Amino acid sequence: MATERAGVVVVGAGIAGVACAVELVGAGIPVQVRERGRVPGGRMASKRFDGRPADTGAAYFTVSDPDFAEVVERWRAAGLAREWTDTFVAYGPDGRRDVPGPTRWSAPRGLRSLVEDLARDLPVTVDRLVHTVEPGPLVDGQPCEAVVLAMPGPQAALLLDPALTRATRAAQAQDWSPSLAAVLRFPARGWSDFRGAFVNDHPILNLVCDDGDRRGDAAPVLVAHTTPEFAAGHLARPTGAAPAIEQAVRDLLALPEPAADVHVHRWRYAKPTAGPAGTYHLDADGVGLAGDAFGKPRVQSAWRSGHDLARALTTHLS
Structure with a gap:
């Protein structure tokens, strides 16, 4: 019996991966989000000490992109974000x-709470380590329509099969x-x-x-x-x-x-100290890369990267 082909597999539940998944779901595309950590958030990380959160990753974020500003306004209205x-x-x-x-x-409540808010309706599987991405594309041997690696390039390069040359080069072009x-x-x-x-x-x-x-x-x-x-x-x-x-x-x-x-x-x-041009990478193999290496090292850049990649994937898959 043939293995059923999944939709888009997003590897990494930081803000780039979650922003990508949100946009894909909004376009009616099935998504699976896999996160190797115990919680979503990525580098928008917070840790609790005696019940109180402290930010251990990104220190803050700024807003200049109109689309990102709409997301931030929803956070502000919900009491999740504040002008500091x-x-x-x-x-x-x-x-x-x-x-x-x-x-x-x-x-x-810590910057991680913002990523968790975006991910609240997404199918996120935590403690899920992905080992390989191969042509097909295949994620750990399972077929899917496309795969997004929303993580630093050096980590993405470890997962990519050498045959995926364009994605591998885009990952290796990043310095951190x-x-x-x-x-x-x-x-x-x-x-x-x-x-x-x-x-x-x-x-x-x-x-x-x-x-x-x-x-x-x-x-x-x-x-x-x-x-x-x-x-x-x-x-x-x-x-x-x-x-x-x-x-x-x-x-x-x-x-x-x-x-x-x-x-x-x-x-x-x-x-990220260096990265490829553009706001994301997507090749004909259906392999995409997203994150703030595609732009300035900012929370907003990571969100924009995932959002733009999702839109490109929607066109690619249709």
């Missing part, structure tokens, strides 16, 4: 200064840098007011965010993101970096008291 700040500070050799910029948005994200929980707030801080020319720190201000609950929690160079030296044992990160944050903000707890999360592929 248009001003960060910057620390550098010349001290501290204010840095105005675009409005940065945050999520009271690592980072560590440290959640520092303090007994009390001991720092002067700031929302987020860019840290320039520092051997360890790249960005520090006041998670209590970001979340709107004034909790004494900071989240620090490290430089790629520092992270590269601690990928094998990220927990060992906790003392150095804590000391760097305390020195930066002149904090006399140590943190009560430090949790470090490793991102081997944190930020």
Whole structure:
């Protein structure tokens, strides 16, 4: 008996994969979403500490795309997203200064809650590891109409059969840098007011965010993101970096008291530094790639990539 052919298999339930799946379902195309992690979210990751979420992936998002703005407005109306700040500070050799910029948005329940909201009506299977994508296309030997790999290119390249040359080249064209994200929980707030801080020319720190201000609950929690160079030296044992990160944050903000707890999360592929042109990849084999490597490293870019790929797939399949 012949194996029934699936619709589109989307591998990766970050915002790019979920945005793609939402658009496909809206076009009446059957979709299966497979996520190797325990929850959707990808790099819009949040982790709970004593019941309270802290963002361990993306620090915030900005909005300039009209289509993405419609999605964000629905989140705002539902109380899932809030305008956070248009001003960060910057620390550098010349001290501290204010840095105005675009409005940065945050999520009271953590950025992962936004991806979960988009995915609420999708058939998402978590803890599902995909091993191979072959011509056909075949996903782990099972036929489908098309497959979307919504993940960093180095991870996608590991799944792709070498015969899928165009997709493999598009994946291998991506370069990514690592980072560590440290959640520092303090007994009390001991720092002067700031929302987020860019840290320039520092051997360890790249960005520090006041998670209590970001979340709107004034909790004494900071989240620090490290430089790629520092992270590269601690990928094998990220927990060992906790003392150095804590000391760097305390020195930066002149904090006399140590943190009560430090949790470090490793991102081997944190930020794309180079990628192919366009907003997505789709070839005649029915293999697509999506994510923020197709554009600026932004939440909005990842959403746009998945959304645009879905529209191209709808035309491809019809």
